[in-house]
Amino acid sequence: xxxxxxxxVEIHQANxxxxxxxxxxxxxxxxxxxxxxxxVLRRTSFLADALSHSMLAGVVGxxxxxxxxFNEEAHALGMLVGSIASGIxxxxxxxxxxxxxxxxxxxxxxxxxTGIFALGGVLASRFSEYVHVDVYHFVIGSILGVSDGDLRxxxxxxxxxxxxxxxxxxxxxLISFDRVMAASIGVNVVLLDYMLTTCTAMVVVxxxxxxxxxxxxxxxxxxxxxxxxxxxxxKNMIWVAILFGWSGFLVGYYLSEQLNVAPxxxxxxxxxxxxxxxxxxxxxxGLLAGLQRRWRAIPxxxxxxILGVIMRSEDEQATIAGIxxxxxxxxxxxxxxxxxxxxxxxxLVEGDIIxxxxxxxxxxxxxxxxxxxxxxxxxHLGVAAEELHDRAHVLEHVHDExxxxxLDDKLGHPLVDPHGAExxxxxxxxxxxxxxxVAILRAGHRGEVVRVIxxxxxxxxxxMQLVVGPREDDSQMWVVTVMDHNSMQGVVRLNxxxxxxxxxxxxxxx
Amino acid sequence: MSISxxxxxxxxxxxxxxxxxxxxxxxxGPVPALLDVSLSVxxxxxxxxxxxxxxxxxxxxxxxxxxxxxDFGDVELFGEDADKAKGRVAxxxxxxxxxxxxxxxxxxVALMGRYGKQPWWRDMSAxxxxxxxxxxxxxxxxxxxxRQIGQLSGGQQQRVFxxxxxxxxxxxxxxxxxxxxxxxxxxxxxxxVLETTREAGRTLVVVHHDLTTANEYFDSLILLxxxxxxxxxxxxxxxxxxxxxxYEGKLRVFAHLPAAGQSEVGQRGTPHE
Numbered sequence: 001x002x003x004x005x006x007x008x009v010e011i012h013q014a015n016x017x018x019x020x021x022x023x024x025x026x027x028x029x030x031x032x033x034x035x036x037x038x039x040v041l042r043r044t045s046f047l048a049d050a051l052s053h054s055m056l057a058g059v060v061g062x063x064x065x066x067x068x069x070f071n072e073e074a075h076a077l078g079m080l081v082g083s084i085a086s087g088i089x090x091x092x093x094x095x096x097x098x099x100x101x102x103x104x105x106x107x108x109x110x111x112x113x114t115g116i117f118a119l120g121g122v123l124a125s126r127f128s129e130y131v132h133v134d135v136y137h138f139v140i141g142s143i144l145g146v147s148d149g150d151l152r153x154x155x156x157x158x159x160x161x162x163x164x165x166x167x168x169x170x171x172x173x174l175i176s177f178d179r180v181m182a183a184s185i186g187v188n189v190v191l192l193d194y195m196l197t198t199c200t201a202m203v204v205v206x207x208x209x210x211x212x213x214x215x216x217x218x219x220x221x222x223x224x225x226x227x228x229x230x231x232x233x234x235k236n237m238i239w240v241a242i243l244f245g246w247s248g249f250l251v252g253y254y255l256s257e258q259l260n261v262a263p264x265x266x267x268x269x270x271x272x273x274x275x276x277x278x279x280x281x282x283x284x285x286g287l288l289a290g291l292q293r294r295w296r297a298i299p300x301x302x303x304x305x306i307l308g309v310i311m312r313s314e315d316e317q318a319t320i321a322g323i324x325x326x327x328x329x330x331x332x333x334x335x336x337x338x339x340x341x342x343x344x345x346x347x348l349v350e351g352d353i354i355x356x357x358x359x360x361x362x363x364x365x366x367x368x369x370x371x372x373x374x375x376x377x378x379x380h381l382g383v384a385a386e387e388l389h390d391r392a393h394v395l396e397h398v399h400d401e402x403x404x405x406x407l408d409d410k411l412g413h414p415l416v417d418p419h420g421a422e423x424x425x426x427x428x429x430x431x432x433x434x435x436x437x438v439a440i441l442r443a444g445h446r447g448e449v450v451r452v453i454x455x456x457x458x459x460x461x462x463x464m465q466l467v468v469g470p471r472e473d474d475s476q477m478w479v480v481t482v483m484d485h486n487s488m489q490g491v492v493r494l495n496x497x498x499x500x501x502x503x504x505x506x507x508x509x510x
Numbered sequence: 511m512s513i514s515x516x517x518x519x520x521x522x523x524x525x526x527x528x529x530x531x532x533x534x535x536x537x538x539g540p541v542p543a544l545l546d547v548s549l550s551v552x553x554x555x556x557x558x559x560x561x562x563x564x565x566x567x568x569x570x571x572x573x574x575x576x577x578x579x580x581d582f583g584d585v586e587l588f589g590e591d592a593d594k595a596k597g598r599v600a601x602x603x604x605x606x607x608x609x610x611x612x613x614x615x616x617x618x619v620a621l622m623g624r625y626g627k628q629p630w631w632r633d634m635s636a637x638x639x640x641x642x643x644x645x646x647x648x649x650x651x652x653x654x655x656x657r658q659i660g661q662l663s664g665g666q667q668q669r670v671f672x673x674x675x676x677x678x679x680x681x682x683x684x685x686x687x688x689x690x691x692x693x694x695x696x697x698x699x700x701x702x703v704l705e706t707t708r709e710a711g712r713t714l715v716v717v718h719h720d721l722t723t724a725n726e727y728f729d730s731l732i733l734l735x736x737x738x739x740x741x742x743x744x745x746x747x748x749x750x751x752x753x754x755x756x757y758e759g760k761l762r763v764f765a766h767l768p769a770a771g772q773s774e775v776g777q778r779g780t781p782h783e
Contacts, residue, residue, distance in 0.1 A: 102660075395582060
């Protein structure tokens, strides 16, 4: 810690050019990180790469123009304007060619920017007697060689870019998210695109000073991409990106001093390392979080099997050991599932004894009903008796209310399953006050006819009071007694279709 | 397989249904994608599959292609298990999923239908080329064989992919919304291709969205929403009541359907005591 302090304060105090480097780095990474967020979100990384490379042509062009016309050597503003112009020109021509040709834009970008970059190199070597651009530094970057003029230019760029992003924040958010809607409410999408491109070009010019043409994309995008893994709001993402930009720069710069290597490369290496680290450990969008979620997830099937086992146990009570004996699953997973069910208030744990809450019992009964109906269905389709249970055990997890009701109806509302066990009644719909078809009623239910569908109702009509008796004829005949002020009036026998046609309002049973 | 053999097989109208689905249940969770779907399609039919979004239409197509493992039930194509009869169905892609700028000609696309028949180290045989050519003839696209596929009208584009499916030697063609996003003239042209293909003896299953045209386009309709609500002639299926139940979930009327193919419901199997 002490050596870091020493490096940061003492060495920089002694060497003013190092302070300039530090300041440069912080300014550049700030704007790079801000603009980088938009580049990540708009998926234009490759375009940004193109823009940075095309800058070589702009710098050489700007240099030549200032030298030949005004005899100014290495005019900073000339080169800046030249690079921005060549950047915008590159983006414009890429857009034009990909609109007018069948070649998709990734290929157009690849063709155009290498061409313009190469043109810059050709110009620089052809006019090498006029142009004293250090191509090597331009490609690799040289943060230690920043002049006062450069620093002033960076300050101006920083102010311009940040002002633009702050003032046009909402518009930039909108054109990055939904261009068509933005245009429809009168946002000048094309103008903003070009302004953002101009900002990108300016930011890249400053970034090139620090890390060079080839690596500037890393400086631009890595912080934004890293923040993207952590944030769900653009504003936060920008702030976090700035922090990652700074930390990548400071750590990289420090390590380059310590290891005596080029600072530009080290800064980009650290930025990329930060990205990979966050990709690994990010709480929501990270690799480990995803794995942990998958590992922690309790299969619905296990949950349902546990409920089923407890329901079928004596007094609807069981112990973990008892459950583990009957479910082929690791005990720790079973324990986890029970904890989760307890949190959902489906189970009650008292000491060793696990029992069902009302809600848990309801869910278990639904599963039991589903299982027994699926067994009846399978038997109905001629599945061998010894396969019934295992196949139904898989299918019972298809227990969507509509699906189970469909099976129930298709099978004629059976009362018992192939093994002779009672199928729980349709308790989801059989609630006093609800309007239900007579077909789903069981013996003892009573209600008033409120509606009839179709003509054949076996003589039942709206307003009659019914009491349901035991079914007859292999459970295929519904027997209801029509009551008149609590005195019996007559017995009516209905087939399935008739029983489906009569809707009663269920009353509390005796 | 030679051309003459193929025409023989298609010509000889067998009694075996082209598609036989029995009690098919497919699920990805508690809610089934398909529930107890049974249907049978005779060879040489043009069948439309209709139903709201998420009603299991694409699961049904995938089941016919042998891509999904059913929870229960089976799918047979000409009496063979669907996953063993993969060559017998061809899938015609949605127009939107094709790169129309791709440098490939009409003839080459049709020939792609034969790619699965030759190992990679062997050239396409003269017979393969003949079959592809014959498939193009069937959809009346022979004269365009050297055209790049982007330079065709919408109806012609559809024909090329029909030709590819025919060249595969498939008797059953599955089409996923061929009419999506085309103008009326193109729709007419595509329908024309479907009808020509059917007249050549092939069976077509078409996922369709537009209820207003379902009536005139298809020999029969399958109305799906997890379970089979109806399968029959358009007149039988396009009942306002039935449609509002399926599309708007208005009524909770059970299985007493006006349509054919529901005899099983009437039998009411006797669950045991």
